Amino acid sequence: MNRPRTIVFLWLLISTVLLASPIRVINRTDNSEAEIKTLSRVSGTYFSAKGLAEVLSSRIFENEKRQKIVLYLGDHRIKISAETSFIIVDEQVYQMPAYAITEGQDIYLPADAFFPILRMTVLPGLTYDSRKQLLDIDVVEFNILGLTIDEKANGTILRIRTREHFGEGNISTFKNTNGWFYITIKGGLVDTTEIKKTDTRGVIRKVVADQLGESVQLAFQLRSDIEGHEFYENSDPSEVVVTLRTPLSKSAARIKEVKNRWRLDTIVLDAGHGGKDGGTRGKYGTKEKDITLDIVKRTGLLLEKNTRIKVVYTRDEDVFIPLWKRTKIANENNGKLFVSVHCNSNPNRNARGFETYLLRPGKTDDAIEVASRENAAIKLEDMTNKKYTELTGENLIMATMAQSMFMKESEDLAAMIQTELSRKMKSPNRGVKQAGFYVLIGASMPNVLVEVGFLSNPTEEKNLKKAAYRQNIAQAIFNAILKFKESRELVLAEG
Template sequence: VHLQSIKSGNNFVPMSARFFKGLSTFLLYISISFTESASSASIDVLNMIDQKDNELAILDGEQEPYVSVKEVSKLFTDRLPFENAARQKIVLYIGNQRVKISKSSSFLVIDAQVFQMSKHAIGKYDEIYVPAESFFSILKQSILPGLDYDAAKRLLSLNLIEFNINGVAIEQKSNGTILRVNTSRQFSDGDISSFVNNNGWFYLTIREGIIDTSMIKKTDIRGLVTKVTSNQFDESAQLAFRLRSDIIGHEVYQSSDPNAIVITLRTPFKKLASHIKDMKDRWRLDTVVLDAGHGGKDPGTIGRKGTTEKDIVLDITKRVGSFLEKNTHINVVYTREEDVFIPVWKRTKIANESNGKLFVSIHVNSNPNRSVRGFETYLLKPGKTDDAIEVASRENAVIRLEEGKARKKYNAMTGENLIMATMAQSMFMKESEDLAAYIQEELDPLLDSPNRGLKQSGFYVLIGASMPNVLVEAGFISNPNEERKLKSVAYRKKVAKGIYSG
């Protein structure tokens, strides 16, 4: 066979031989590099239950380790996950629990309880990948207490550990409240400590306690307690109860049939008619629902510089919530805390299910006339002016992105139907008017922009909110000067401060 040759110094080397020698060297280099990369791009799994070691491959190209949901499932169960390719969702079955994960979402659901990961899930290679550290942390606190992940060492350890704190039951009495912390074992008295701080929180710390946080989240809130949270530490567990009012004392003891830690919180005995107490509870300002308009596939209005309404109002909304959380005892509920699409009907549903006492929806405005500027606050009533009707029409256009049934429901919300919806909320109208006036009054000295006052129109997002509710238009993003201001952190902080103060 004739081989072409090339001259190399004084020697002639057959081209085919040189080519194949180079190719072999290159393939050997690739093989070694791939082996080294594969060994480093994985998480070691130490299964101390059946004494088996394993590895979880890590998704390439991400700043932090991402792991395949299906591969994680194989570590805990032989049952195959359920996959819905059309909706880009996957459901894992771990023990008696179902873990639902969606592509491009940072939220996951474990038996109706919602948890949030540090970053959103990623769809790649026909699989869904999740950020390892936060995903394993959620599994540990909710389903698998024997799961430990060392991010520095990239080591995942599995051990057979069961929860021993399995939920809280609250019982209201005429002169106080009884808390029953259900446990699977007895704890020594020295392992249990409790105290009340000056901010109205009661803390219970249990040495060697392991909390089933998914059950704690299902606690039926009542009596003196307005909120229950939990923290799992390496050697102890802590439950925190936010109290509605001061107590004159408390006692802690254990019962053995069934196992439970029982706490009595005593208040001065008062003979008050039950309906009076119910009315006080109903009107106590303990929960405010903040609604950042638009989000996800709905950008809202867009400024000339590309500024989107959804981003501006999300930042303002979070700042309002931060002011409330730092300076009051009010519980803050957000309809969205990240860039996701929330249907209009679901926003007021969140507010009602949270027993919200105020609902504030935050937006920015737009107008074909770019010289128009200023801030205004709206009430739910049929619009009186062309401007008000136009603003509501633009904000309501979001329903085009919703599913068919929701669109049909809101398409019928005009004329007489809108008046009926307004009448259904008439009991909150005076409070809504006062709230809108207070917000405008507080924003006025803070913003170098015209105060356009209180207005009314038929905003769909306010329909169905069983509480005083308003919609704030914080400025005109169509105005170049106001767009520039709204892009400023300092200005958005002023807007948030005004809404909070109102």
């Protein structure tokens, strides 16, 4: 035996006995173990497609002449062809870095390339350990199921269907400078085949879904820049909703139109409650409807005396005005700002201070509680000719979306009102909050709702009974409106 022959012999021995050891399969669904035949090549381990089909109890279709095998797994169909690097899963094409090869009546697939595709598309519970040649199959279901994109006049809505609830703590969003927007969902397991089927429209050019360890990343290529984005949770149906706001087009005519539309020439002041709806009531008998009307009138007087801004009151006397009618009055008068004034109430008599609300799904129980109290006035309305859509997550998201072009301005105004109130008052600044208020829905202008103080707090009630105290509040709201007008005009001058 000469030396080269010995080497060839040893090589053959090693490749057949050591390198071509089968892939061991542990199936956690029934705790069974099995093996899949392999071939060893310089580029790595190749396994038998028929062997995999057997292990997965997959129905297969063979076309020997065309060297094709189709695996059926549940509703999924995986097409494998010999001598190509392409795999087709449910009409989606995936490319492997190596070719599938023919051996006998079987097709062998590169293990390191194929199993990740299978995991991403059909079997999220599958893990393959390349070093140990161990395939572990567990019953795990995708929880990120699909994506729908809706196009609206002023933005695009992304709805990610999920199997379970994903809260704010699990979701992060990010826009990079190259025109991509990312949503990362911690604990998500994404059905990438479903995401690939998404019809892209609106500001979305392309969607790419990636499973990054324990997180899912959805990457959206944008057709144009977005002005901002909002995130909402919806529990029934389970979905994560993200709205992307797009800026108004920038043609000269459009800018002029926008400038005129935004010129702050009319302000709508809305005194909460009125008539048969007294609102909340203090221990000493003070009625919210009287306090709000007085503050609104004082604010209006300051505006009329010191500016050329037209003031529209939704009510200037003690009458009942339905909530829906208040925004209607505001829109019909071409209002450029809508400020609704209210007094707060809380079972805890120590609660005190002032807060300003934006129309958006409520974030805290306290905020939702305030909104449901303020919304209670609809029960007093004649419901025969006007129906309210229920303020469920879905409807509220739509209502908020319809106002999204005013969102930034509403936020600015709310922040300015809080700042000016804290300058004038000793009671605590409770900040800007958000919840679903009927009185703000449908307003075609920046809009906020101010809770100036707690009638349930005896000290604040006493204060609110004082004319000087109410004048201070009116002055603060007036100052905030002026600040807002100045900042707005600055922006318009730059445009």
